[in-house]
Amino acid sequence: MGLRTIHLKLHKPSKLKREIIQKAFENYNNAFNYLLKTAFDNIDEIESNYKSPKGTYSTLSLSKWIDSKRSKELNKFDVQPFKDSLKFDFGMTMASYFAQKQTNPDMVFPNFKQDNTQGNEKLRPIYFCRYDTKRSFCLLYDPDDNKYFAKLFLMNVKNAKVRNISANKRELIYISKKPEPAKSLKRETFIVVPLSFGKWQENMLRQAVEKPEILRTARLLCRNNEYFLSMSINLPEEQEVKTTTFMGVSRGIKNDINYTIVDEKGNSIIKGSLQNCRESKDRKQIICKMANAIADIALKNKSMVILQNLVGKGDKLSWSEGGTVHKPVYGCKMYNDLVRVLEYKLPQKGLPIPAKVSSVDIFHTCCVCGSNTRKNRFSENMFICTTCGASYSIDELGSRNLAVKLIKYENTTFKLKARRTSEGMYLNNELIGLDIFVHKNENPYERLKEEIRNLLEKKEDNYINSKLNFKDIKSIIDKLVKSNFANIEII
Amino acid sequence: MSLYIDVSYESINKYREELCGDKVEIIRSPDSVVVVLADGLGSGVKANILATLTSKIIGTIMSNGLDIEEAVNTVAKTLPVCKERGVAYSTFSIIQIFNNGEGYLAEFDNPSVVRLRKGKIMSLETESRVVNDKLIKEARFKVSPDDLFVMISDGVIHAGIGQTLNLGWQWENVSDYIQRTYKKDASSKTLAKLLLAACDNLYSHEPGDDTTVVTLKAKKPVKLNLMIGPPVDSSRDEEIVSRFIANEGKKVICGGTTSQIVARVLGKEIKTSIEYFNPAVPPTAEIEGINLTTEGVLTLRKTLDLLKACVSPESGMGDMLKLNKKDGASRLAKMLLEESTSIYFFVGRAMNPAHQNPEFPLNMGMKFKLVEELAALLTQTGKHISIEYC
Numbered sequence: 001m002g003l004r005t006i007h008l009k010l011h012k013p014s015k016l017k018r019e020i021i022q023k024a025f026e027n028y029n030n031a032f033n034y035l036l037k038t039a040f041d042n043i044d045e046i047e048s049n050y051k052s053p054k055g056t057y058s059t060l061s062l063s064k065w066i067d068s069k070r071s072k073e074l075n076k077f078d079v080q081p082f083k084d085s086l087k088f089d090f091g092m093t094m095a096s097y098f099a100q101k102q103t104n105p106d107m108v109f110p111n112f113k114q115d116n117t118q119g120n121e122k123l124r125p126i127y128f129c130r131y132d133t134k135r136s137f138c139l140l141y142d143p144d145d146n147k148y149f150a151k152l153f154l155m156n157v158k159n160a161k162v163r164n165i166s167a168n169k170r171e172l173i174y175i176s177k178k179p180e181p182a183k184s185l186k187r188e189t190f191i192v193v194p195l196s197f198g199k200w201q202e203n204m205l206r207q208a209v210e211k212p213e214i215l216r217t218a219r220l221l222c223r224n225n226e227y228f229l230s231m232s233i234n235l236p237e238e239q240e241v242k243t244t245t246f247m248g249v250s251r252g253i254k255n256d257i258n259y260t261i262v263d264e265k266g267n268s269i270i271k272g273s274l275q276n277c278r279e280s281k282d283r284k285q286i287i288c289k290m291a292n293a294i295a296d297i298a299l300k301n302k303s304m305v306i307l308q309n310l311v312g313k314g315d316k317l318s319w320s321e322g323g324t325v326h327k328p329v330y331g332c333k334m335y336n337d338l339v340r341v342l343e344y345k346l347p348q349k350g351l352p353i354p355a356k357v358s359s360v361d362i363f364h365t366c367c368v369c370g371s372n373t374r375k376n377r378f379s380e381n382m383f384i385c386t387t388c389g390a391s392y393s394i395d396e397l398g399s400r401n402l403a404v405k406l407i408k409y410e411n412t413t414f415k416l417k418a419r420r421t422s423e424g425m426y427l428n429n430e431l432i433g434l435d436i437f438v439h440k441n442e443n444p445y446e447r448l449k450e451e452i453r454n455l456l457e458k459k460e461d462n463y464i465n466s467k468l469n470f471k472d473i474k475s476i477i478d479k480l481v482k483s484n485f486a487n488i489e490i491i
Numbered sequence: 492m493s494l495y496i497d498v499s500y501e502s503i504n505k506y507r508e509e510l511c512g513d514k515v516e517i518i519r520s521p522d523s524v525v526v527v528l529a530d531g532l533g534s535g536v537k538a539n540i541l542a543t544l545t546s547k548i549i550g551t552i553m554s555n556g557l558d559i560e561e562a563v564n565t566v567a568k569t570l571p572v573c574k575e576r577g578v579a580y581s582t583f584s585i586i587q588i589f590n591n592g593e594g595y596l597a598e599f600d601n602p603s604v605v606r607l608r609k610g611k612i613m614s615l616e617t618e619s620r621v622v623n624d625k626l627i628k629e630a631r632f633k634v635s636p637d638d639l640f641v642m643i644s645d646g647v648i649h650a651g652i653g654q655t656l657n658l659g660w661q662w663e664n665v666s667d668y669i670q671r672t673y674k675k676d677a678s679s680k681t682l683a684k685l686l687l688a689a690c691d692n693l694y695s696h697e698p699g700d701d702t703t704v705v706t707l708k709a710k711k712p713v714k715l716n717l718m719i720g721p722p723v724d725s726s727r728d729e730e731i732v733s734r735f736i737a738n739e740g741k742k743v744i745c746g747g748t749t750s751q752i753v754a755r756v757l758g759k760e761i762k763t764s765i766e767y768f769n770p771a772v773p774p775t776a777e778i779e780g781i782n783l784t785t786e787g788v789l790t791l792r793k794t795l796d797l798l799k800a801c802v803s804p805e806s807g808m809g810d811m812l813k814l815n816k817k818d819g820a821s822r823l824a825k826m827l828l829e830e831s832t833s834i835y836f837f838v839g840r841a842m843n844p845a846h847q848n849p850e851f852p853l854n855m856g857m858k859f860k861l862v863e864e865l866a867a868l869l870t871q872t873g874k875h876i877s878i879e880y881c
Contacts, residue, residue, distance in 0.1 A: 369812055375671045378664070382656070386672040388808040389688025391651075420762065486770070 003216070003234050004348070006204050010150065010227040011196040020161075020191055021220070021227055024154035028086070028126045029117040031077040035066065035090045036112035043109065047098065057098040063091030080156035081189060085129040085136065125219040125230070128152075133174045137218055137229075140172040140182055140192065141209055148197075148205055150229050151182070152220065153190045160187040175205075176212050195229070204233055211236075241350040245269065247303035248402030249294055249342075249354075250362065251330040252395035253317055254381050257290060257338075260399040261301050266407045270301065271396055277329050287334065291341040299349045306402045307339050308359035315359040317398070319380040326380045355406060362401040363394050413489035414480045416448075432473045433466050449485060452477060494634060495712045495832040496524045496588050498873060499679040500705040501687040501804075505534045505646075506697040512538025513644045513703035516550035519873065523589040525554045528705050530601060530644045532580040538701065544570055545581040553587060559597045559629065563622045584642045586707060588634050596630040602648050603628075605641040605666045610673040612666055638709040639679075641669055641686065646702030651693030660693060678829040679706040680801065680872070681811045688808045714740025715831035719787060720839030720858060721748050722881045731881050732756040735837050736780070741830070743823060744778070746787030749839060754778050772818040783826065785819035791861045793820035798828060798868050827865070833875035838862050840880055 013021065039046060050061050066074075066087045074083060093110055101107040117123065128137040133151070140149040149172060155161070163184055172182045172192070182192075197205070208215050216232040245261050252258045255273035262268050274293050276286055298305050308315060310332045319326045330338065342354050363383070365372040371387035377394065378384050384391045392400070417428040424439040427448060436451050438444040456477055466473060480487065500515040512534045516527040527550045531541030545566050552562040562585075570581065582600035596604060596615060606613050617628040643665065652659030660668075665686070672685055683706040690702050716738045722731045732753050735742065744750045754761045761784070762777040772793050773786035797820060800810040814825040827834060838859065866876045 369808075378668070384668060384689050384692070386668070387685070388812060389685050389690075389692055391689060391692035 003232055004204070004344075006197070006201045006231055006233060008148075008150065008195040008197045008201060008229045008231060010229065011194040013191075013193050013227065016161075017191050017193060020154055021152075021222075023159075024082075024126060025123045025220075025222060026117050027077045027079050028082050029121075029124050031074050031079040031082070031086055032089065032124055033112050033117065034074070034077065035070075035086065036093075036110055037114070038070070039065070039090070039094065040109055040112065046094065050094075051098075055102075057095045059088060059091035059095045061091075062094045062098075063087040065094075066090060078156050078159060081135065081153040082126065085127045088129045089127040123222055125221045126154075128218040128220070130217065131212075131215040133176050139175040139195075139205070139208065139215065141175050141179075141205075142170055142172055144171075148195045149192050150195055151190050151192050152229075155189045157187075157189060160189045162186065163188050175209055175215065179209075179212075193227075204235070207235065208233065239350050241299065241302055243302050243304040243352060245301050245303045246403045246406060247294075247298050247301065247305050248399040248405070249305055249307055250359070250395070250398035250402050251308065251315075251317065251328045251335045252398065253319060253326060253328050254393070255395050256329045257294070258395040258399040259294065259297060260396065260403045261297075261303055262400070262403040262407070264407070266404045268400060268403075271399070272297075273395060275329075283334065283337075287338050287341055290338055291345045294342060295345045295349050295351070298346060298351055304352055304406070305342065305346055305354040306405055307342065307354045307356050308335065308362070308398075308402065309356040310335055310339075310359060313358065313360050315362060315398070316374075317363050317394070319377075321380060357402065357405045359398075359402070362398045365397075365401055366390055367392070367397060367400045367404065410479070411487070413487045414476065415489050415491050418490050431466075431468055432476055445485070448488075452480065452485075456481075493590050493712065494588070494592055494636060495710045496873075497679040497708040497710055497832070498524060498526055498705070499683045500526075500528075500703060501680075501683040502701065502703040503646075503687060503691055503698050505699065505701050506694075508535050508701070510536055510539040511703070512542055512701040513646070514539070514542035514546040515703060515705050516546035517873075518550045518554040520554055522591075523554075523587055524707075525550055525585065525587045526642065526705055526707060527553070527583060527585050528601065528642045528644060528703060529581050529583040530646075530701070530703070532576065534701055541570060541581040545583055549583060549585055553585060559585070559627060560622050563599070563625055563627065567623045567625070582645075586640055586642065588640075588707065588709065592634045592709075594630075594632045594634045596628075596632070598628045599625055602643050602645055602662055602665075605639075605643070605669050606632075607639040607641075607670060607673055608635060609637055610670065610675070612670055634709045636709055636711045637675065639669075639673065639682070640707040641682070642703075642705040642707075643686075644701060644703040646698060646700035647686070647690050647704060649700050650690040650698075650702065651695075652699060656693060660690070676829060679708040681808075681829065682706045682708070684806070684808050684811055710832060712832045713830060714738070714833050714835065715743065715826060716740055716835045716837065717743045717745065717827075718749055718753065718837040718839070719745040719791065719862065721746075721752050721841040723840040725841070727881065728752050729756050731837060731839075738835060740833075740835075741782045741826065742780070743783045743785070743826065744781055745785050745791055745823070746839075748841075749787070750776060750778060750781075750784045753781065772820045775819040775822070783819070783822055785823060788858055788861065790819045790823065791858075791865070794823045794827070795861055795865050795868070797821060797824040798865070801828060802868055802872060827869060827874075828872065831874070834866075834869060834877070836862055836866065836876070836878040838878060838880050 046065055050057060050065060052058065071083055079086060097107065097110055130136045131138055135153050137153065138151050140151055163186060173179050174182055214234045216234055218229050218231040221228045221230055245263055247259055247261045249257060249259045252273060255275055256277045257274045259272055260268055261270040274290060276289050280286055314332065317328045339356065346354055361372050364374050364376050366376060366385035366388060368390040369385060369388035371385050373386065375386050376383055381394045383394050383397050415429065419426040424437055425444060426437050428435045432455060434451060434455065436447065438447045498517050502511045502513050504511045512531045514529045518525045527546040529542040529545035531538030548565050548569060549562045552565060584601040584604060585597040587595040604615060606615050615630045615632060617630040619626055619628050647665055648660055648662050650660045668689060669686060683704045686704045687702065691698065716735055718735050722728055744753055750761055759779045764774045764776060773789055776784040778784050797813060800806050814821050866878055870876050
């Protein structure tokens with residue numbers, strides 16, 4: 001999970017360079033539009049011919065639909081430098097479309113136009129599929145001034161610009177495995193543009209100078225009449241942190257975000273809340289800052305972070321009282337955005353990808369006795385258990401319940417349905433496909449153990465018609481064996 | 492109408508106080524039960540003395556059929572006067588419930604008693620009168636089965652003040668909580684412990700005041716018959732089993748041989764359960780018409796341990812919740828403590844051949860001792876106990 005994206009601004013490109021960039025955008029968009037249009041006319045053929053035996057679609061195989069003939073057709077758009085990029089960009093788009101269509105048959109085909117692109121329209125970013133000093137794109141470095149430049153291949157030979165060699169006074173070095181100086185050519189199919197960026201990006205670029213192999217693909221974007229290079233960098237992974245605690249991070253009704261850290265036995269060690277919603281109006285900034293704060297706490301306490309899964313079922317945190325509805329500070333969408341940011345921020349720090357768990361009832365379940373009823377909530381932020389009397393603030397309870405979810409999962413019982421007859425007993429568990437009859441003269445416990453061993457020896461193919469997949473079944477059986485068959489609950 | 496009144500109380504001391512300034516007195520007589528909750532002025536030793544004197548005096552006078560006026564006069568004359576405040580002061584609440592369903596309530600300065608009927612709040616209409624310069628609120632009412640009365644000291648409605656709750660737990664909140672927690676089958680002990688646990692939690696385990704909860708639950712009497720051990724004279728097996736079955740109420744059998752005898756006499760089958768809910772407790776069995784069939788001495792010992800934990804003043808809600816487990820001992824303990832009002836023990840005196848093995852750690856004396864301990868403990872909780880050795 002070392003892939004990161006950095007945005008580098010093309011610093012004040014000259015009028016001529018702007019025209020070249022704009023033209024490249026138009027060409028790229030027209031070519032891509034043409035590909036989509038053609039693909040739409042042949043969609044049935046693509047859908048059936050490029051499907052893998054497993055029923056999936058890959059970028060690489062779909063990109064092969066652009067054969068040499070179609071590739072040649074693209075020449076009319078002057079996109080010779082982007083041909084490989086267009087292939088991959090098209091492949092990615094189609095793979096994504098087919099993947100979504102499998103879950104949603106009404107999925108709409110990607111938007112395309114009948115006519116060519118006009119200059120004032122929103123343009124698709126130009127995709128650079130490889131980092132290369134001779135084609136696509138690469139970076140240059142001026143060690144004297146500590147300046148960085150992008151070399152972008154945007155033109156074909158026909159449109160190449162004649163260059164006045166004496167104009168180049170700088171000595172630029174390629175950021176490459178062979179860091180040789182860049183040479184000017186008489187006719188250039190590329191432009192070299194200075195880049196501007198912040199300290200964080202500079203740190204990445206410095207690492208790239210040392211290890212050029214970390215530089216991957218890029219996209220050229222146009223925003224508010226300015227150009228940016230959005231570049232993928234594969235930074236080496238942080239040393240993996242061995243987690244020893246669990247950190248539940250929930251949204252709150254009084255506080256923005258709450259967290260509780262528990263040890264491996266589920267005892268609460270640290271709890272707290274984080275607030276920053278009122279600091280800024282920039283939602284992205286708020287989420288980013290919050291994610292950083294959470295990641296720092298998780299790293300400090302070596303915590304496996306557990307988050308709410310707010311997709312689908314909600315957490316019923318809102319509270320109505322006297323005709324007023326009190327809503328959480330972080331709405332579902334905002335919390336989900338935070339989850340997405342944490343999903344890459346935490347691995348960046350060497351922590352595991354956060355676990356997303358169901359948040360149904362986390363604000364109504366007593367963390368002491370497990371009583372789960374809405375009667376336990378007495379006010380907007382007060383929880384008093386109606387079974388054991390434990391009291392918590394609602395905010396604290398949510399994060400605490402999240403923090404122990406994985407521990408609880410480990411301790412869940414294996415439910416065994418038992419039905420007795422005069423001849424013996426039927427034991428059944430549909431999840432793992434267990435269905436046995438134990439004669440009254442047999443020891444049911446030993447018979448069960450034997451059957452579980454048989455299930456483990458079964459091949460993956462034998463589980464095709466099971467409710468769960470082989471991995472999940474194995475996980476249940478492993479848990480049962482690990483507990484030495486002590487976590488069985490008869491129902 | 493004959494009612495059984497299940498009474499229980501629980502207290503927590505003010506943080507860092509050795510003695511509780513609240514005192515509860517329960518006086519059971521053949522025709523009624525009188526419960527007095529007194530809350531002494533201040534805290535610690537002084538409050539404890541004031542509350543003890545008040546509850547003892549009122550309890551004794553009321554249970555002897557005298558009037559509240561007499562009780563209050565005596566209290567006023569007897570209580571030592573506080574040096575700091577110059578008053579002799581203890582608030583109190585008194586409830587007297589007669590077996591025929593008549594009820595009487597008197598309150599002086601204590602939070603009002605909460606009454607629930609069928610789980611819903613039902614207010615008590617009180618009248619005020621002045622006795623020895625003290626404004627006493629009185630009520631006379633009818634008690635129905637499943638009525639619940641909860642007497643609380645002011646520590647309950649102050650729970651969480653300035654900590655988890657700005658204004659403390661108001662009376663309305665307390666009554667709402669009681670209503671929410673009410674369960675038809677829950678014993679008075681469970682309800683008292685639960686409310687007190689909530690207060691303790693709201694105080695963050697550092698109570699700012701002595702806090703006491705008294706619960707009275709009116710029930711129709713529920714009988715339970717427990718048979719343990721085979722009769723010494725096997726020729727009487729049939730007679731004793733027949734009497735055991737003929738007795739009104741629930742039926743419990745403890746012991747493998749005993750259950751075999753009962754099954755044989757009744758012509759029923761014993762179905763052994765494979766449900767090892769608790770590895771420390773032997774599994775139960777099923778005999779048609781018998782509410783619970785368990786192993787003997789080991790289960791009984793575990794049951795006794797569970798009951799001791801529940802009855803102990805140091806116990807918490809966790810001990811009460813253990814009774815909800817499904818192993819034989821937990822089920823038996825719950826039946827004895829929460830689901831019955833009078834218990835009849837049939838204790839067989841036959842020697843168990845297994846117990847004659849010198850290596851076996853249990854013997855006949857052990858079984859009798861267990862039954863006696865169990866009986867004493869249940870008597871302490873207000874149950875009517877009868878033991879028949881056969």
